[in-house]
Amino acid sequence: MIATSATFSPAIERAHSAPTMPVANIAPGGISIDELSRYVSVTQRKLNGGQYLYRAGQAFQALYLVQAGFLKNSVTSEDGREQVTGFRMRGDLIGVESIGMATHTSDAIALDSCVVWELPYPAILSACARIPELQSQLTSALAAEIRNDRAWMLALGTLSAEQRVATFLLDVASRHEALGFSARHFVLRMSRADIGSFLALKHETVTRALTRMSAQGFIDVQLREVRILDGDA
Amino acid sequence: MIATSATFSPAIERAHSAPTMPVANIAPGGISIDELSRYVSVTQRKLNGGQYLYRAGQAFQALYLVQAGFLKNSVTSEDGREQVTGFRMRGDLIGVESIGMATHTSDAIALDSCVVWELPYPAILSACARIPELQSQLTSALAAEIRNDRAWMLALGTLSAEQRVATFLLDVASRHEALGFSARHFVLRMSRADIGSFLALKHETVTRALTRMSAQGFIDVQLREVRILDGDA
């Protein structure tokens, strides 16, 4: 599905709900891959779960637009501390954090089978010079990424563990919905440890938060399968 | 000083040191304000400490390049939770997080007397179409901002309170140094509460961390005046 109809546009900001829901970076509705391929050589790349799309240190040569599947981004310090910085799904643009660098500064890892469009960089920049709209969209996509990061900073800096996990679930739900999937029922593609790293919590704490919310009847959790029964908290 | 010689370029990444030092967003060395003013109407704006450069909800009409003084950025949720998202100084570009939005989504507040260049947006985007180098630099500046945010996410997610404060001081030091000021001796322009908000700590915790580092002989603190005696932690 979606095949070559995947689009690339940042202009749409998902509606915020309750406690400052962080928003996704890219949403459908802009320049299409079809049109883009007239200016730059767009190729498709497939990954299996666990495979790296790129790793820190590798040459930075392209951005990637997720067509199908789920990935995570993470950064690691020299002394080995690791932090998941985000989860990516269809329509998300990956690799933007490496723009302006010769090599990647973070990792992108497939959480399951993925298909991504590879958009060579800086070729895409030259294309921007010829398509003003594309330039505007790329810039907006980067800005949206910044807003998204800051919204999460707010969440991590001001919410309790359980509130963070709830916010995370609502964010996943709304992103699923934006793609036409059910917002009430979905499968998490990442481990409790990944969620914990992203939310600055330990995996046990994530589990306990889910257990508690489940006990209160807000959600129904079966391993990675989540059903949202009540949208609050 | 610096007057019209302020420059705007993101390409330079400050060298990372010890525990993944977050980096600044903009560094001197690129397109000059002089050159920019040939394409867009650049105006200067002065602020006193405590004044808002912009607030969430106001129309987004310009980016700002700090020429002198210090500011902070912060975001606030509908329910009033507030989070400082960064501190800006000379050479930093402010307002990029609002690109693509009709109104600002965060606040920018002067911490002391400031002078900033106002760069009208989207006029600056049109200028980018005519100056490829400018476009590349704007994009890189945004990407650098994303890397910076992510580096702090790593710090906040993996370091203890004292390590965060130490990292913060080293970051301030290196940014001061990049501007030609002393990296060993400087005055913090923000309150303990601001630092705490940024680092996801309470102000008492910031104070205690500073006291402890001072007792260990790593730094010398006199209210907002800091002297770094030993660069480790």
Added chain:
DNA sequence: CGGACGATCTGATCCAGATCAATCGCCCGC
């Protein structure tokens, strides 16, 4: 100069989340 407010510092206590530990169950390869 005196007063007041805001920022900083310090102490005492509390608690959310980390840590340590153990069990369970799902999935995968043989």
Added chain:
DNA sequence: GCGGGCGATTGATCTGGATCAGATCGTCCG
């Protein structure tokens, strides 16, 4: 089908940082 290993769950305990409460100090203003 079976064995092994990783991920999830749950319990017990510990602790870093939050919270609550004052005291001190610096700055601005009348």
